[in-house]
Amino acid sequence: MLPSIDDLVRDAHVVALPLRNRFRGVDVREALLVEGPRGWTEFSPFVEYEPAEASTWLRAAIDFGWGDETAPLRDRVPVNATLPAVDAALVAGILDRYPGCRTVKVKVAEPGQSLAGDVARVRAAREYVGAAGRVRVDANMHWSVDETLAALEALAPFDLEYVEQPCRTVAELAAVRAAGTGVPVAADESVRKAADPLAVARAGAADLLVIKAQPLGGVAAATRIVREAGLPVVVSSAIDTSVGLSMGAYLAAAVPALPHDCGLGTAAMLNADVTREPLLPSGGAVDVRRIDVDIDLLRQHAAPAERRAWWLDRIRACHALLDENGGAYRPE
Structure with a gap:
């Protein structure tokens, strides 16, 4: 089932990470990170994407943090x-x-x-x-x-x-x-x-x-x-x-x-x-490994309050779209 929006936003962290070189018009990469039962996962659709497209990225984040483990064929x-x-x-x-x-x-x-x-x-x-x-x-x-x-x-x-x-x-x-x-x-x-x-x-x-x-x-x-x-x-x-x-x-x-x-x-x-x-x-x-996120680094690179609010509003909109589809987060 789809995790509740409270489960996603309660302990979500939004970071703003600077790039070494400008890349496709981007100097700073923003991302929302949250820890699920399987470990840390990421929701980071580019900022210009509307909820209909970004909701697929949320589906991926939920799959990685809450879904079934996929057995790797290589390490x-x-x-x-x-x-x-x-x-x-x-x-x-x-x-x-x-x-x-x-x-x-x-x-x-x-x-x-x-x-x-x-x-x-x-x-x-x-x-x-x-x-x-x-x-x-x-x-x-x-x-x-x-x-x-x-x-x-x-x-x-x-x-x-x-x-x-x-x-x-x-x-x-x-x-x-x-x-x-x-x-x-x-x-x-x-x-x-x-x-x-x-x-x-x-x-x-x-x-x-x-x-x-x-x-x-x-x-x-x-x-x-x-x-x-x-x-x-x-x-x-x-x-x-x-x-x-x-x-x-x-x-x-x-x-x-x-x-x-x-x-x-x-x-x-x-x-x-x-x-x-x-x-x-x-x-x-x-x-091929899970990432041990450092809370101090999350705090050090936290996005400004207005950007955090923007990302939380965004994940709520994407979650609502997935919820309308009966809670499914894997496309058939």
Whole structure:
């Protein structure tokens, strides 16, 4: 059954954690943390999401804190380094925060930036990891089909592992894939923000899927999507605290095969966390483990009172939507 709203808000903590580098327009990551019977869990939909979308993130938080345990198939998950849309001169310093990682995910197509800047950033990432490393790019839906094809031509010398969500629609992804660039197409927003997360797989519009635990309703729900999609997956995160990353690690540990490194090393992007033992990459991987939250750190990084009130109002609105659905917190 759905926990009561009192159970969720009574001891909830809202934190505001600064990022080392601006990432997708965000300098500070806010999150709500609460301890359930199974341990600490996280509710951290981006602030612009309305309750209808954010309620799925609450479903995930409840699943991780109150739901059934999922038996992990592995105790370590290989992860990629995440490179924000920074100047090429900053690349090496950022990638040094990801010891042992053989893969770099490079943000491209940042509004206000140029393709030349993207090329320089990707070149620096390739030089850092060498010929044996892997470089993938993520455009976050900012390119048209023609812009994607032009960008992939410009980036061809760097042997891309894949391009993630270059365009907005499933039809556009299918057109990029049909163009025969030789670069696999990964779908992210077309999975986690879609009414039907399997539509992109059914349309043959992607070679692999990027799967995130919170936006898809939790470990159990996301695992079903992976099984039904029948495509290779990369388990990723959304600039979570170590608690949210732990949820992602348990999801990755439940997926039978992981041919690609996962996007779960992003604790390295934070200037602060909620635990003395953050889920940082070590030897190119992160552990699959629950997080021991430090109450002193929760207090130290507590969001201002007005932001805490905003998050409590938000979780109440999302809880009401789940309650309207009969208390179910796992999508069928």
